[in-house]
Amino acid sequence: MDATPINAHSGTPGEPIRANYLNVNYGLKSWLLTTDHKRIGILYLISITIFFALGGIFAALIRLELMTPEGDVVSSEMYNKLFTMHGVAMIFFFLIPSIPAVFGNFLIPMMIGARDVAFPRLNLMSWYIYSIGGVFTFAAMALGGVDTGWTFYAPYSSTYSNSNVALTAVGIFILGFSSILTGLNFIVTIHKMRAPGLTWFRLPLFVWAHYATSLIQILGTPVVAISIVLVALERLLKLGIFDPKLGGDPLLFQHLFWFYSHPAVYIMILPSMGVVSEVIACFSRKRVFGYPFIAFSSLAIAVLGFLVWGHHMFTSGQSVYAGMIFSVLTMLVAIPSAVKVFNWTATLYKGSVSYQAPMLYALGFIGLFTIGGLTGLFLATLATDVHLHDTYFVVAHFHYIMVGGAIMGYMAAMHFWWPKMTGRLYPEGWAKFAALVIFVGFNLTFFPQFVLGYLGMPRRYHVYPPEFQVLNVMSTAGASILAVGYIIPLIYLLWSLKYGPAAGANPWQAKGLEWTTPSPPPPHNFERTPVVTEEAYAYESKPYPEEAEVV
Amino acid sequence: MDQGIPLFPEAASTMAGKVDALYFFLVAVAVFFAALIFISLTVFALKYRRRSETEVPPSIHGSTPLEIAWSVIPLGLVMIMFAWGAKLYFDAYNEVPPDAEEVYVVGKQWMWHIQHANGRREINELHVPVGRPIKLIMASEDVIHSFYIPAFRLKKDVVPGRYATIWFQATKPGRYHLFCAEYCGTGHSKMKGWVTVMEPAEYQAWLSGGVVGESMEAAGERLFNQLGCNTCHRADGTGRGPSLVGVFGKPVRLLSGETVIADEAYIRESILNPNAKIVAGYPSPTIMSTYQGQISERGILQIIAYLKSLSKEERSQ
Numbered sequence: 001m002d003a004t005p006i007n008a009h010s011g012t013p014g015e016p017i018r019a020n021y022l023n024v025n026y027g028l029k030s031w032l033l034t035t036d037h038k039r040i041g042i043l044y045l046i047s048i049t050i051f052f053a054l055g056g057i058f059a060a061l062i063r064l065e066l067m068t069p070e071g072d073v074v075s076s077e078m079y080n081k082l083f084t085m086h087g088v089a090m091i092f093f094f095l096i097p098s099i100p101a102v103f104g105n106f107l108i109p110m111m112i113g114a115r116d117v118a119f120p121r122l123n124l125m126s127w128y129i130y131s132i133g134g135v136f137t138f139a140a141m142a143l144g145g146v147d148t149g150w151t152f153y154a155p156y157s158s159t160y161s162n163s164n165v166a167l168t169a170v171g172i173f174i175l176g177f178s179s180i181l182t183g184l185n186f187i188v189t190i191h192k193m194r195a196p197g198l199t200w201f202r203l204p205l206f207v208w209a210h211y212a213t214s215l216i217q218i219l220g221t222p223v224v225a226i227s228i229v230l231v232a233l234e235r236l237l238k239l240g241i242f243d244p245k246l247g248g249d250p251l252l253f254q255h256l257f258w259f260y261s262h263p264a265v266y267i268m269i270l271p272s273m274g275v276v277s278e279v280i281a282c283f284s285r286k287r288v289f290g291y292p293f294i295a296f297s298s299l300a301i302a303v304l305g306f307l308v309w310g311h312h313m314f315t316s317g318q319s320v321y322a323g324m325i326f327s328v329l330t331m332l333v334a335i336p337s338a339v340k341v342f343n344w345t346a347t348l349y350k351g352s353v354s355y356q357a358p359m360l361y362a363l364g365f366i367g368l369f370t371i372g373g374l375t376g377l378f379l380a381t382l383a384t385d386v387h388l389h390d391t392y393f394v395v396a397h398f399h400y401i402m403v404g405g406a407i408m409g410y411m412a413a414m415h416f417w418w419p420k421m422t423g424r425l426y427p428e429g430w431a432k433f434a435a436l437v438i439f440v441g442f443n444l445t446f447f448p449q450f451v452l453g454y455l456g457m458p459r460r461y462h463v464y465p466p467e468f469q470v471l472n473v474m475s476t477a478g479a480s481i482l483a484v485g486y487i488i489p490l491i492y493l494l495w496s497l498k499y500g501p502a503a504g505a506n507p508w509q510a511k512g513l514e515w516t517t518p519s520p521p522p523p524h525n526f527e528r529t530p531v532v533t534e535e536a537y538a539y540e541s542k543p544y545p546e547e548a549e550v551v
Numbered sequence: 552m553d554q555g556i557p558l559f560p561e562a563a564s565t566m567a568g569k570v571d572a573l574y575f576f577l578v579a580v581a582v583f584f585a586a587l588i589f590i591s592l593t594v595f596a597l598k599y600r601r602r603s604e605t606e607v608p609p610s611i612h613g614s615t616p617l618e619i620a621w622s623v624i625p626l627g628l629v630m631i632m633f634a635w636g637a638k639l640y641f642d643a644y645n646e647v648p649p650d651a652e653e654v655y656v657v658g659k660q661w662m663w664h665i666q667h668a669n670g671r672r673e674i675n676e677l678h679v680p681v682g683r684p685i686k687l688i689m690a691s692e693d694v695i696h697s698f699y700i701p702a703f704r705l706k707k708d709v710v711p712g713r714y715a716t717i718w719f720q721a722t723k724p725g726r727y728h729l730f731c732a733e734y735c736g737t738g739h740s741k742m743k744g745w746v747t748v749m750e751p752a753e754y755q756a757w758l759s760g761g762v763v764g765e766s767m768e769a770a771g772e773r774l775f776n777q778l779g780c781n782t783c784h785r786a787d788g789t790g791r792g793p794s795l796v797g798v799f800g801k802p803v804r805l806l807s808g809e810t811v812i813a814d815e816a817y818i819r820e821s822i823l824n825p826n827a828k829i830v831a832g833y834p835s836p837t838i839m840s841t842y843q844g845q846i847s848e849r850g851i852l853q854i855i856a857y858l859k860s861l862s863k864e865e866r867s868q
Contacts, residue, residue, distance in 0.1 A: 076737050149734050155711065156694040156736060160660070244712025245843075250695055251710060285601070290613035315697065316708045317715050320644050324637045331629035335622055338584075342621040343613070345588055348595035352608045355596070363592060370588045374581040381577060381632045383570050383639030387704040390697060390732040454574070455560045456701025458732045461740035465728065470556045540610040 020423070020520040035120035036523060041106035042421070043127050047134065048094050048102065054141075055089035056483065058082045063445075063479040069466045079462040080147040081163065087150025092172055093134055095406055096264060099271035100217075101130070101182060103413045104210045106421060108186060110514035110521065111204050113195025113530040118188040126181040133175030140167035149460060151261070154242030154253040158234040166235055169228045176225045179267075183217030186210055195513070197532035204512055204536045205294050209274025212298040216263045216270075216305065224260035227253060251316055258309035266305040269369075269401055270298055272409020273340055276362045279412050280344050282510040283359035284351030287537035290343040297336035304333045314385045323382055330380035337373050341366060356508070357431035361412035364439050368404025372397060375450065390460075393453020396446045404442055411438070411489070418493060419503030423520040426496040430488060438485035444478025511537055563723040563748060564703035566643055571704070573635050580628055643705065647718045651686035654679070655767065655852045658689065658696035658709045661738030663729065664849065668856065670766040671758055675744025677729060679721055680754035686718040688815060688855075690848040697733035700746050708733055714815045721748040771857025774850050778842065786861075792839060793830045799855075799862040804831040818855050822846065 017023065021038045031039060062082050065073040074082065105123065109116050117123050140146055146168045148157040157165050190211050194203070230241045231253070240246030242253045273294075281288045288294060310318060310326030344366055353359075375397045379385045388394060419425050448471040457468045464472070506515040517526050534541050562568055599608070654677070657664045666672045679685050689698055691711040698717070699706040702725075707717045731742035749757060765773065775781055783792035799818070802810045806829040811817055820827050825839040846854075 071740075076740065080734075080737060080739070147737070153695060153734070156734070160694050160736060250712065284599075284608070285606075286608050287610060287612065289611060290618055293613065293618050314640070315706050317710050317713060320641055323640060324633075327637060327640075328630075328633050331633045332626075334629050335626055338625045339618065339622055341588060342617075345591045345595070346613075346617070348592065348599060350608055350611065351595070351599045352601045352606050353596050353599050354601040363596070366592060367589060370585055371581075374584060377581070377629065377632055378574070378577050380629075381573065381636035383636045383643065383704075384574055384577060385636075386640060386643060386706050387570055387701070389706060390699070390734075451556075451558060455557055456699070456728060456730070458699065458730045458740075460734040463740045467557055538610075540607055 018518060019522055020518065021523050022423075022520050024523045033124075035116070035124050037105050037109050037117050037120065037123060038421070038521060038525075040123050040127055041102050041104075044097060044101040044105065044130070047127070047131060048097055051089045051093035051134065055086050055094060056486065058086035058089065060479065060483060062086060063476040065462065066464075066472045067476045069464050069469050069472075071463045076462045077147065078145075080149075080460070081145035083460060084146050084149050085141050088137060088146070088168065088172070090402075091150055091264070091268075092175055093130075093137065095268040095402060096179060097130060097182075098268075098406070098410050099275060099413060100186070100210060100213055100267075101126075101178075103275070103417060104186060104213075104271060105182075107417065107514055108189060108207060108210060109193070110517065110525050111207055111512060112190065112193060112198055113513050113526065113532065114189065114193040115524045115526070117185045118192055119185050122181055123185055126178045126185070129174060129181070130178040133171045133173075133178065135171075136174060137168055137171030140164040140171060143167070151257060152228070152231055152253075153257075154231060154234070154250050155244070155248070158231045158241070158253075159243045159245070166232050169232045173225050173228050173232075176221045179217045180221045183214035183221075186214040187218070190214075195530050195532055201292065201295070202532055202535050203295075204274075205277035205288060205291065205298075206271075206274035208295040209270045209277070209298050212302040213267050213270045215299075215302050216267050219306070220260040220263040220267075223256060224264075227256035227260070230256070251313070251318065254313050254316060255309065258312045259306070262309040262312065263302075263305040265398075265401065266301055268406045269409075270301065272365065272406045272412075273298065275409045275413040275416070276344060276365050278510075278512070279358045279362040279416050280347050281537040281539070282416070282508050283356060283362070284348050284353050285509075285539045286347060286351040287535070287539060288343065289346040289349070290339075291536070293339055294343050297339045300336040301333060304329065304336070308333055311380055311385070314382055315389045327380055327382050331377070334373065334377060334380070337369075341370055341373070355432075356415075357426075357428060357435055358412045358416035358508075360432060360435040360439075361408050361415060364435065365405060365408040365412060368400055368408060368439075368442065372400030372405055375400065387456075388453055390458055391453040392449040392457045392459055395459050396449035396453060399446045399449075404446070408438075411435070414489070414493070416508070417514075418496070419507045420514060420519045420521070422497055422500075423503050423518075424496045424500030425503045425507060426489075426492050426500055430492045434485055434488040434492075437481060437488065441478050441481030441483075441485050445475050445482055446478070448472075448474045448478075511539055561702045561723075561725070561727065562704075563721055563725060563727055564700075564705065565720045565722055566639070567702065567704045567722075569639055569642075573632075573639060576635070577632060580632075584625075644707070644717065647686050647716065648684040648720075651684035651718050653686050653688060653856075655849075655856070656687050656689040656698060656709070657692060657848050657852070658698070658731065658735075658742075659692035660694065660736050661731070661742040663696075663698070663731070663742065663744060666767060666849070666852070667758060668767050669758060670764045670770065671761060672764070675729070675742075677744070677746045678754060678757055679746065679748055680751045681721050681724050681748050682751065684718055684720045686716060688852065689715045689717075690819075690852065692848050694735045695733045696731045696735050696742065699730040699732035700727055701730070702727035702746070706732055714819065716815075721746075724748045724750055767853050767856035768860040769857075771853035771855070771860075774846070774854055775857055778846065780854075783839070793833065795858055796861045799858045801862070803828075805829060806831050806833065806835055815855050818858060819851050822851055822854070 147163040148161050233239045234241045240248045242248040277288050308330045311330045314323050452471045503519045505518050655666045663675050689709045691709045695710050697708045703719045707715045709715050727746045729744045729746050783790045784795045786796050788794040798813045803813050823843045825837045829835050
């Protein structure tokens with residue numbers, strides 16, 4: 001994942017070199033001033049990988065500290081900064097941009113048969129805004145860090161914390177605009193730039209998922225930007241907004257924060273669901289079961305996701321009747337999620353199932369997302385949430401969704417479209433091995449935390465009672481396996497850039513317009529505008545296999 | 552570490568068993584659906600594995616009856632979860648038994664300060680009798696804390712600027728963890744202690760032992776006089792402010808025409824922000840000055856205890 005151009009010669013030796021988006025021009029300037037959605041996707045890939053590595057290092061230090069009940073690796077101040085910066089790096093700078101900014105950018109124009117997104121220069125600007133936000137946040141970390149938790153609860157964040165809250169707030173505020181502009185770009189692109197014949201119900205489900213995600217990005221992100229500005233104003237100018245000593249209300253912050261940050265969960269998970277729909281269909285060689293139900297369940301999740309923020313506040317002192325409303329609405333969100341899982345499972349029925357690496361990640365996603373979703377019911381149920389709120393049960397639940405779900409989907413996407421993006425195949429054996437290591441490491445890390453949570457271990461604890469140690473040691477052991485699982489793909493993917501065999505246009509014999517063009521794609525994606533005459537995933541429609549280019 | 556891996560917490564309150572029953576129902580539903588998905592995935596993935604590179608599986612678009620089934624059945628189940636959970640939540644947070652003994656809790660970075668009605672104080676320790684309902688009235692001096700007793704399956708955030716109340720009835724003598732569950736800064740993980748549940752007789756002995764200073768009421772009365780509240784709020788109603796005898800817990804008519812119940816939150820607000828709710832018949836703006844910054848959360852709780860005692864006397868007369 002290096003910014004220097006890759007030798008993208010993808011044909012067999014002796015064949016003339018074909019122009020593609022990687023070799024069309026060279027040099028740093030050609031990348032930093034590019035308006036090609038594919039190159040912008042690669043720029044994002046490099047940026048978010050840096051933040052993923054940073055967040056991973058913070059996580060490693062957290063798990064190291066928690067091996068023993070005493071505080072012996074880092075001080076309490078440092079521990080609090082570590083979990084805060086882990087959350088900030090992973091959520092704002094990795095998970096929220098991850099699939100949309102990398103794969104959405106790269107693939108949506110290709111999937112709909114367009115040359116680029118609707119606003120290519122705005123797209124580049126989004127990446128610059130992301131980077132400026134990243135520089136501010138990185139500066140806040142380097143200058144001593146921030147210790148409020150990624151949730152920035154007032155009045156701790158606005159009055160009491162002595163860390164770099166304002167600088168971090170500025171970074172996240174700037175970052176938000178990148179997300180808004182990307183969402184805007186996708187919505188316009190999907191509305192206006194579909195190829196002839198590509199009706200809404202012929203769109204790949206990946207595109208539907210990104211459409212739903214973009215709606216949330218546009219409608220939700222301004223609210224978190226406002227609440228972060230208000231924290232900064234209270235901190236710098238002593239305006240009374242959240243701190244009761246200044247006449248403010250701490251719960252107002254929670255309402256504003258979760259109004260965005262709960263839907264943000266769906267920003268992180270919906271694109272992964274889109275990936276899984278693509279991968280499951282391809283490796284079952286079958287259309288996705290219940291296409292309209294999966295498509296509309298994405299929209300249902302996006303809409304209902306805006307109405308459930310109060311389930312983060314069941315113990316906060318909000319009215320018990322408000323709690324009941326938020327509980328029942330949260331229960332409703334479970335239904336479209338369940339519908340998706342059932343439909344994916346049914347897709348395998350009577351399919352032709354093969355187990356390449358992307359499929360292993362997609363199956364891993366379904367399993368882990370199922371556990372994450374079902375444990376969400378424990379937190380949506382009022383009386384059990386009173387016990388489980390702010391314990392390790394919550395930590396385990398959202399890591400099953402965010403890591404077991406969102407990152408598994410991200411890894412599935414990486415392995416599915418890597419040959420398309422680079423023109424190279426990675427070593428399949430290593431990829432399967434890494435998927436297995438990640439699956440085992442993940443479960444060992446986070447399953448014990450469900451047990452810890454019901455036992456009553458609060459989250460964000462630097463020191464803890466000794467009876468919780470065994471489960472914490474299991475979790476730390478799992479985390480080290482997980483770390484290995486993430487490092488292996490980094491190595492073989494980089495290796496494949498130089499040594500991987502040429503992929504050909506369609507190594508998985510997949511359906512979808514992105515597979516009809518060579519790998520890596522030419523600068524303008526298609527030689528001529530494709531005309532679509534069939535539904536997505538019509539794996540039965542043509543005698544198979546049909547490849548645009550022989551490997 | 553010597554007793555192996557703990558898997559389940561102790562249950563020591565009337566609520567704990569009820570929450571556990573609901574928890575087991577949730578576990579059963581979760582295990583059933585997880586197993587359904589895992590087994591289906593495994594069976595389908597093996598049974599329909601690709602046998603030849605050229606095979607073309609049948610085209611299946613979907614099934615509306617199946618979609619309805621797997622929407623409606625889960626919907627029914629989650630509604631049971633909702634109703635069951637809501638019932639217990641309401642009982643835990645709202646249905647305080649009227650005879651509950653009141654204990655006052657103040658959270659501050661990073662300790663729990665607890666005071667019993669008779670004046671006995673403790674820090675990061677809470678002693679309670681078995682078999683009697685206890686009501687906690689909690690306030691925070693600084694940031695948000697959360698009072699959490701896992702063995703009672705009970706937690707409530709203590710948000711500055713407002714009172715949080717919870718109640719419980721312990722069922723089993725013993726020592727149980729008390730945690731701060733809401734992140735509150737550097738010493739958050741050290742803001743913890745113990746709840747000691749005792750037999751009633753033992754508890755009575757404990758309560759009257761140790762250094763017992765003034766009772767909450769007596770301390771509140773002293774503060775009431777010391778801060779000069781008594782010069783205007785005279786008992787006979789002839790002062791410049793309304794008499795506070797017999798007011799607590801009763802409806803109060805306001806200048807605005809509204810009626811509010813004179814509860815803990817109302818008293819606290821009137822001390823810190825006297826103009827917020829002026830009693831009907833008194834001038835607006837009020838002549839009373841704010842006591843913000845002159846009285847601690849603990850002091851306010853003591854004055855509240857004193858005003859409550861004025862209402863009890865009135866009732867018994």
